[in-house]
Amino acid sequence: MPQPDGVLPNDLWTRPRMAAALATCDMPTIIEGVRVARGWSQGDLARALTYSQSWVSRVVNGQQSLTVSQVHDLAQRLEIPLHLLRFGGTGRQEGHTRKAVNPTRRRDSSRAVAGSTLLATAPRPTGEHEEYHGVNETTAPALRSITGGQRRMDATSSARHLLPGAAAHVHLAEQMLGNARGTPFHTELSAAASEASGFAAWLNADLGDMGSARMHYRTAVVRARQAGMRLLDVYMLGSLAAFEIDVAEDPELGLGLVQEAEHVLGPSAHPTARAWLACISALAHAGTGDRVCAARAIRHAEREVASPDNAQPPWPWVFAFDEAKVAGYRALVGVRLRSPHEARAAFAEAVAPSPRNVKQSALLKVELASAHAEAGDVDEAFRLAREALATGVRFGSERVVGRVRSFRRRYRGPGALCVEDLDNRLSSLVTGTPIRG
Structure with a gap:
């Protein structure tokens, strides 16, 4: 009974x-x-x-x-x-x-x-690796180590230079995963393949190849689910959601993916995971113009990061999701909702990305430029946009260059020398004409 x-x-x-x-x-x-x-x-x-x-x-x-x-x-x-x-x-x-x-x-x-x-x-028999077609307990850690090394290089390297190696690594991970079918190593290799595809998706997004980025993100989600690792599943779903919201500019689709990730995550998961998803949800709501839901999601994230259980982040998160990171998302929400003063105040609270991660710093500069432009500080806005553009060109990042172009298209303020200078620099990317001065 x-x-x-x-x-x-x-x-x-x-x-x-x-x-x-x-x-x-x-x-x-x-x-x-x-x-x-x-x-x-x-x-x-x-x-x-x-x-x-x-x-x-x-x-x-x-x-x-x-x-x-x-x-x-x-x-x-x-x-x-x-x-x-x-x-x-x-x-x-x-x-x-x-x-x-x-x-x-x-x-x-x-x-x-x-x-x-x-x-x-019993002791392992000689030649056991042959039974598993070259797959053993060292294969998945080795693949994850390669992905980790590639991620570290991404901070200061062109995605165009990294992508051929990353694509080959995805192929290798998929080959090893196929070899592992029916062996005890299939779960760990599914997770390793998920991480490899997730990084390839990031690189393709940086180069503006939306179709390839989306394909790799979806593969990353499928492999995470095959691994049966709930947090990895949520991480890849959330990453795909952030891509759809921030890069593909489809906040409605992104919001649906966030909701699916929240359903998979459950209500009792680690605060870092819940806070991160809440911030991505806030970006989606801001993209649709929903101030109330965006603010509610940010408050939810703030409560989660304040939890005493948030000290140690769970894998696959590497760093704790803290108040400074939430402030950064609050700033992005302010930019999208055209609330420049709130956005600039939040940017001041947020800790800037490491100077070694110059591409991420450039993306942040464009967002901050938008806040300054909305507040009427045109010179500072276009100075930041020009610096971000230089970084985007230097690293061949279509994502950064595209974000600067979007910033310029949205600007409807008065003309100025700084505006003309940015226009000339953007035109030179198309015509190949060098900038004088």
């Missing part, structure tokens, strides 16, 4: 059906048994697990494979005794191979338990 207070009955784990499910790691039966015993709906179950209801439904219906780490996570959230779950959980099995638990093959699970226990305790 369901427990009206949601407390699990003392004899639940000794009931024949549950005991048999524990013995074979039949997670769909175990999870459904816990749900019924607590008297929960499937929506209640999804909220308790902080996964989307559609994902939980696939697990319960035996349509979603689980990694060992996911089994651990679900067991801890549902108070399922880990010592009763028999899936051969040794240090090597959990920390390196992350073998997937396939709920659709329950009859084979007893043999899988025995096999995984033997693999975990």
Whole structure:
């Protein structure tokens, strides 16, 4: 009988059906048994697990494979005794191979338990890498290290120079992922392939190739979902949303992607993830002209970053999402809502990007230029735009150059020497005529 207070009955784990499910790691039966015993709906179950209801439904219906780490996570959230779950959980099995638990093959699970226990305790045979077509426990970390190195170079290198290597790296990651099908390394390689595609998307966006950027972002989302890593899924969805809002200038589509990411994330996720998504949502609302919703999203982000749990960011975030970053988004929202004084005040609160990341600094200068232009400070606005344009040209960044062009198109103020100078510089990019003076 369901427990009206949601407390699990003392004899639940000794009931024949549950005991048999524990013995074979039949997670769909175990999870459904816990749900019924607590008297929960499937929506209640999804909220308790902080996964989307559609994902939980696939697990319960035996349509979603689980990694060992996911089994651990679900067991801890549902108070399922880990010592009763028999899936051969040794240090090597959990920390390196992350073998997937396939709920659709329950009859084979007893043999899988025995096999995984033997693999975990027996020495690795010579030439095991040949069985896995060149894929082993070092492959995914090596691929992620390459992506990390390319990202660091992006701060001071032209995307045009980096893209051929990044594209080749995506191809390599996809090749290794194909080789890993049916091996214990498939999950980690899916995550590595997701990161590689996400970086390739960023480079294509910088070069103004919208179609390729969108394709790579979508691949990154698919690979993150294949990895079963919820935060990586959310990160790639949010990155695609930011691309649609900020680069493709389609805030309605971006808002829909943010809402999907929020649904995947759930209400109990890390504050960094929630704050970041709230800020992207604020940009989308500002793009549609919705001041009320944009302000509400920024306030939500401010509450999240103030949480004491926000000290250490979760992977794939590298740096904590703090008050200064929220202020930066508040400034961008002010620019889009044509509130120059609020935008300039927020820019003053925000910490500027590292001087080593010159392309990001150039994008920030264009946004700040827009705020100055709206406030009537034309000389300062066009000085910042000119500096950003020089950076965009030096690094071949179509994203930066395009942002300067957009700034100039939006300007409807009086003419001035600084305006004429920027016009001449933009024209020279088309005609190839050198600028005098």
